[in-house]
Amino acid sequence: MRTAHPLIARLEREIVLTPADRLSVNEVPFYLQDFKAGEGPSWAGDQPRRSFVILEGLLSTSKTMRDGEVQITAFHIPGDMPDLQSLHLEVLDCDIGALSNCVLAFMAHSDLRGFCERHPRLAAALWRSTLVDGAIYREWVVNVARRQALGRLAHLFCEMMARMEAAGLAAEGTCALALTQAGLSEATGLSHVHVNRTLQDLRARGLVSFGQGQLTIHDWDALARLGEFTPDYLHLRSAAPAL
Structure with a gap:
């Protein structure tokens, strides 16, 4: 309740x-x-x-x-x-x-x-x-306009995991993520076929598992490097002291 x-x-x-x-x-x-x-x-x-x-x-x-x-x-x-x-x-x-x-x-x-x-x-x-x-x-404008396919998906997955962790909704590199490949396509500007191939590449590199409403990141450092991800733009922080 x-x-x-x-x-x-x-x-x-x-x-x-x-x-x-x-x-x-x-x-x-x-x-x-x-x-x-x-x-x-x-x-x-x-x-x-x-x-x-x-x-x-x-x-x-x-x-x-x-x-x-x-x-x-x-x-x-x-x-x-x-x-x-x-x-x-x-x-x-x-x-x-x-x-x-x-x-x-x-x-x-x-x-x-x-x-x-x-x-x-x-x-x-x-x-x-x-x-x-x-x-x-x-950051999303930069991601869609300037990064290559691998970088786009890598950055998006890093962002979602960082936000889920900050909200207490992720554990041991895994979080619920109710996205389809069509949704990834609409978020990254990639075709459905390109998204599918890029996901296969990320899996083959041992970086992520994605499917059935769940995302697992197996190698955070490598995925973050691939997506040029730093969490600064999320402005995640401990809450400021009450004045």
Whole structure:
């Protein structure tokens, strides 16, 4: 049974919460909603009146071209708030969809705005999280535009493992990752055939195992070198001391 407010896990990535902070967070009403793979919760053109924290599952942010081709621009794991920008931007410019069965905790924008006005230190922590999202987007642009196929997949796998470990969702180099080869194609800009061949190459090198909703990295150092991965852009850190 969940006892902590869903927003607490999001804020604790950024700062150390005091007992008073925790009480303040509990002022924000929320409700839970389940989504199946392939469902919303939000689509480009929507005018959301709520934002959410992921409790369970994997989601993506994506853009769809007129010919139906999809470019995934981010993956979102438990603890993330993929649509926090909608608190200030009226119209959503991307699709946010479930890649697996998900449980999301929704909070009304009116409640979140009031919370931020009353608690500026906690609002600053949410602002920091959107800046980190921006840093991740920049790295994804570089990954898709400049790295070769092996480097693209290696970098993506390193990022997902680093984020899962930071969220306490990985152990001994293994984490759940409900992605298909089609999803990898849409995230890296590679064809399905090229993704398949690249995965075979990574396996043959003894670097990763990927399939059936699970990722295992067998040689982190070699995979990170191949993908030119350093975690600096993720800005993972111990939460800053409460002031």
